[in-house]
Amino acid sequence: MSVIEKHTSVEAQAIAAKKAAKKISLLSTEEKNEALHIIADTLEKNTSRILHANERDLQLGKEKGYDAAYMDRLALSKERIFDFAEGLRQVAKLEDPTGKILSNWTLDNGLLVEKVTVPLGVIGMIYEARPNVTVDATGLALKSGNAILLKGGSSALSSNKAIVEVMHEALNTTKIPKDAVQFIASTDREATQQLFTMKEHIDVLIPRGGGSLINAVVNNATVPVLETGVGNCHLYIDVEAEVEEALNILVNAKTDRPAVCNALETAIIHKEWLDKNKEQLINTLNEEGITVHGDETALSYFPDAILANEEDWANEYLSLDLAVKTVESVEEAIDHIERYGTKHSEAIVTENRDTAKIFMNLVDASALYHNASTRFTDGGALGFGAEIGISTQKLHARGPMGLPALTTVKFLMSGNGQTR
Amino acid sequence: MSVIEKHTSVEAQAIAAKKAAKKISLLSTEEKNEALHIIADTLEKNTSRILHANERDLQLGKEKGYDAAYMDRLALSKERIFDFAEGLRQVAKLEDPTGKILSNWTLDNGLLVEKVTVPLGVIGMIYEARPNVTVDATGLALKSGNAILLKGGSSALSSNKAIVEVMHEALNTTKIPKDAVQFIASTDREATQQLFTMKEHIDVLIPRGGGSLINAVVNNATVPVLETGVGNCHLYIDVEAEVEEALNILVNAKTDRPAVCNALETAIIHKEWLDKNKEQLINTLNEEGITVHGDETALSYFPDAILANEEDWANEYLSLDLAVKTVESVEEAIDHIERYGTKHSEAIVTENRDTAKIFMNLVDASALYHNASTRFTDGGALGFGAEIGISTQKLHARGPMGLPALTTVKFLMSGNGQTR
Numbered sequence: 001m002s003v004i005e006k007h008t009s010v011e012a013q014a015i016a017a018k019k020a021a022k023k024i025s026l027l028s029t030e031e032k033n034e035a036l037h038i039i040a041d042t043l044e045k046n047t048s049r050i051l052h053a054n055e056r057d058l059q060l061g062k063e064k065g066y067d068a069a070y071m072d073r074l075a076l077s078k079e080r081i082f083d084f085a086e087g088l089r090q091v092a093k094l095e096d097p098t099g100k101i102l103s104n105w106t107l108d109n110g111l112l113v114e115k116v117t118v119p120l121g122v123i124g125m126i127y128e129a130r131p132n133v134t135v136d137a138t139g140l141a142l143k144s145g146n147a148i149l150l151k152g153g154s155s156a157l158s159s160n161k162a163i164v165e166v167m168h169e170a171l172n173t174t175k176i177p178k179d180a181v182q183f184i185a186s187t188d189r190e191a192t193q194q195l196f197t198m199k200e201h202i203d204v205l206i207p208r209g210g211g212s213l214i215n216a217v218v219n220n221a222t223v224p225v226l227e228t229g230v231g232n233c234h235l236y237i238d239v240e241a242e243v244e245e246a247l248n249i250l251v252n253a254k255t256d257r258p259a260v261c262n263a264l265e266t267a268i269i270h271k272e273w274l275d276k277n278k279e280q281l282i283n284t285l286n287e288e289g290i291t292v293h294g295d296e297t298a299l300s301y302f303p304d305a306i307l308a309n310e311e312d313w314a315n316e317y318l319s320l321d322l323a324v325k326t327v328e329s330v331e332e333a334i335d336h337i338e339r340y341g342t343k344h345s346e347a348i349v350t351e352n353r354d355t356a357k358i359f360m361n362l363v364d365a366s367a368l369y370h371n372a373s374t375r376f377t378d379g380g381a382l383g384f385g386a387e388i389g390i391s392t393q394k395l396h397a398r399g400p401m402g403l404p405a406l407t408t409v410k411f412l413m414s415g416n417g418q419t420r
Numbered sequence: 421m422s423v424i425e426k427h428t429s430v431e432a433q434a435i436a437a438k439k440a441a442k443k444i445s446l447l448s449t450e451e452k453n454e455a456l457h458i459i460a461d462t463l464e465k466n467t468s469r470i471l472h473a474n475e476r477d478l479q480l481g482k483e484k485g486y487d488a489a490y491m492d493r494l495a496l497s498k499e500r501i502f503d504f505a506e507g508l509r510q511v512a513k514l515e516d517p518t519g520k521i522l523s524n525w526t527l528d529n530g531l532l533v534e535k536v537t538v539p540l541g542v543i544g545m546i547y548e549a550r551p552n553v554t555v556d557a558t559g560l561a562l563k564s565g566n567a568i569l570l571k572g573g574s575s576a577l578s579s580n581k582a583i584v585e586v587m588h589e590a591l592n593t594t595k596i597p598k599d600a601v602q603f604i605a606s607t608d609r610e611a612t613q614q615l616f617t618m619k620e621h622i623d624v625l626i627p628r629g630g631g632s633l634i635n636a637v638v639n640n641a642t643v644p645v646l647e648t649g650v651g652n653c654h655l656y657i658d659v660e661a662e663v664e665e666a667l668n669i670l671v672n673a674k675t676d677r678p679a680v681c682n683a684l685e686t687a688i689i690h691k692e693w694l695d696k697n698k699e700q701l702i703n704t705l706n707e708e709g710i711t712v713h714g715d716e717t718a719l720s721y722f723p724d725a726i727l728a729n730e731e732d733w734a735n736e737y738l739s740l741d742l743a744v745k746t747v748e749s750v751e752e753a754i755d756h757i758e759r760y761g762t763k764h765s766e767a768i769v770t771e772n773r774d775t776a777k778i779f780m781n782l783v784d785a786s787a788l789y790h791n792a793s794t795r796f797t798d799g800g801a802l803g804f805g806a807e808i809g810i811s812t813q814k815l816h817a818r819g820p821m822g823l824p825a826l827t828t829v830k831f832l833m834s835g836n837g838q839t840r
Contacts, residue, residue, distance in 0.1 A: 224645075248837055249839060252839030361445070361446060362445075370833065371838075372838040376838070395815060408818050416665070
């Protein structure tokens with residue numbers, strides 16, 4: 001059964017994935033790593049085939065009038081495909097997260113208890129245009145002993161299909177059954193609804209994309225969800241912030257890559273600091289081409305600023321726009337973040353350790369920064385090697401999710417007839 | 421505002437709980453432990469008041485014709501209330517699960533990264549008749565720095581209200597704000613629906629009760645759920661099982677406390693073993709008063725057995741009934757468990773280590789036993805000190821959930837101006 005034929009039901013695919021997951025869970029680390037290398041090599045050998053499929057997506061995208069940023073995320077090149085392959089080889093180098101004995105102890109009656117990490121089983125990945133997720137998520141899933149159901153955005157359909165076909169050809173020569181990687185080509189609602197509710201076959205859903213995609217999954221899924229990353233990130237510049245440091249961090253967090261989830265969206269500035277450093281701040285923002293949307297007080301400092309409304313505080317710009325909120329205390333800053341933050345990454349700049357401590361203790365987010373840029377909330381930057389997404393929820397995994405987030409545990413008890 | 425007044429909205433209660441959660445998160449371990457001791461003492465001092473309220477529930481229960489087991493779970497006594505208090509004192513002795521640095525490292529640029537455990541925030545506990553959950557869950561929530569919203573079964577309404585009133589009086593003399601413990605007295609659908617969907621105020625829902633309660637929460641909640649424990653537990657008696665050991669484990673798992681989730685429901689027996697040991701097995705089952713529901717082959721051995729149907733394989737009996745399935749291999753046993761198991765506790769009896777290994781590797785459940793009774797899946801028995809429930813899901817916490825299951829993590833980054 002070719003798993004990417006249009007008429008294969010999503011349920012049949014999930015069942016096949018579950019069977020395959022059992023087989024992978026028994027493979028050695030070496031066998032899994034070998035498979036990742038073979039997929040990497042096969043992707044490199046088939047670049048022209050993948051690029052040909054990508055052309056079709058780009059053509060359709062042009063006809064539909066997608067914007068430049070969207071087209072850029074969709075577009076592949078020989079270099080990008082080689083990067084995908086290199087990513088798989090990096091994942092092969094990472095420590096196997098399964099089979100680790102997290103703790104073990106013996107009860108008074110002699111029963112040995114071991115808490116051991118095991119794969120989750122079947123992962124459902126739901127994502128938007130970026131075809132790199134097709135490869136990255138597959139690599140992380142297989143390395144951690146899981147099967148994966150891939151449901152990518154329809155705008156990248158041809159590219160994703162070609163990539164999965166190539167990965168299947170590669171898997172045919174490895175110990176990992178190709179059924180471990182399932183691509184859901186159907187774009188109808190029923191297929192999505194099935195994916196959301198097949199608790200008996202799918203162990204977790206991971207949505208990666210914009211807020212509306214993530215909300216659709218969270219609100220409709222009965223399968224457990226690992227919620228990832230809308231980042232409405234804030235930087236609080238305290239009255240005791242060192243000027244150069246504050247400006248460097250602000251510029252870096254806002255302008256380094258404005259479209260990513262760990263980019264800065266709102267600067268919360270202490271009024272006294274603003275009053276003292278307005279000229280330097282205004283010059284810096286102007287030089288960087290940053291558009292300010294400010295509250296009433298901020299408007300009195302920034303002549304070109306736009307008055308901020310509820311939308312400005314609540315949403316990500318993902319552009320060179322910046323909301324500016326003025327406050328008179330760290331508590332007021334914390335309240336604003338509590339109201340509008342998305343529990344992703346929040347930063348404070350201050351020379352006062354006590355103020356920093358209050359901020360770090362009371363702000364509820366996955367990553368908190370004292371005198372550093374929010375841009376470090378990233379599996380690669382933090383040294384996790386690779387990430388399947390950034391969790392903004394509190395259960396299971398929070399912050400950048402590396403391979404261990406794709407495992408669960410089993411308690412294994414060995415006895416010689418113990419009863420209670 | 422008295423938080424148990426009938427007209428207080430659930431949303432107002434959740435908001436108050438969230439505020440209180442912040443305050444508890446800043447308390448020291450000693451301050452939290454002191455509060456637990458004060459609650460314990462106050463409960464003991466108010467036994468007659470609680471028993472008086474319990475009388476009302478028992479009276480109503482009698483009028484409604486609840487069965488004896490149900491009435492037993494509902495009934496309180498001086499001893500039971502003293503046990504609740506003792507439970508709180510035990511929780512006070514447990515290690516504080518928050519504020520632990522799970523790992524820390526420094527990036528090449530000097531940025532210090534710490535991964536620290538913190539409270540989840542606000543826990544929503546939804547449970548059935550047992551009033552002990554009102555005290556137990558409160559103790560575990562407060563010790564781990566969380567606030568709690570309690571929604572108990574309507575049949576225990578008076579008892580739960582009295583217990584919460586007493587706990588509030590106790591909290592008035594402690595550092596923990598009484599708003600940290602909220603009792604939802606309203607039994608209308610709207611209140612429940614609010615509880616299921618207030619993602620902005622509630623961090624996790626924990627249902628404890630029968631399958632229909634748990635399914636209602638899982639299917640309707642958008643707040644993340646920690647699913648707990650329906651246990652359709654199996655014991656596989658392999659062809660190489662030692663007879664005495666197998667019979668001891670079977671009897672213990674089935675009869676020690678048939679109504680609990682880690683009790684045995686189905687024995688899967690290798691045909692050769694059954695053929696060799698039928699007399700001893702039949703005598704044992706008869707002596708213990710166990711009623712067999714068997715497949716066709718089993719029926720030929722057990723003259724008094726009832727033919728098992730789909731219901732017998734799929735559901736918990738929670739009584740002295742036992743389903744008996746006969747198989748010819750460990751693989752067949754594993755397939756049966758995969759089809760009907762609830763991923764709670766599964767056991768194998770065999771002298772063959774390789775067979776045991778296959779079983780432990782391939783069966784997907786929170787707890788797996790080789791030559792021991794399923795009855796050990798319990799926070800107390802495993803040495804966790806106390807448990808908030810037994811998780812049968814794979815995310816966040818699996819198996820018995822002690823205090824650490826009520827925490828999440830924060831990544832705290834300290835720098836001196838690092839940018840990316």
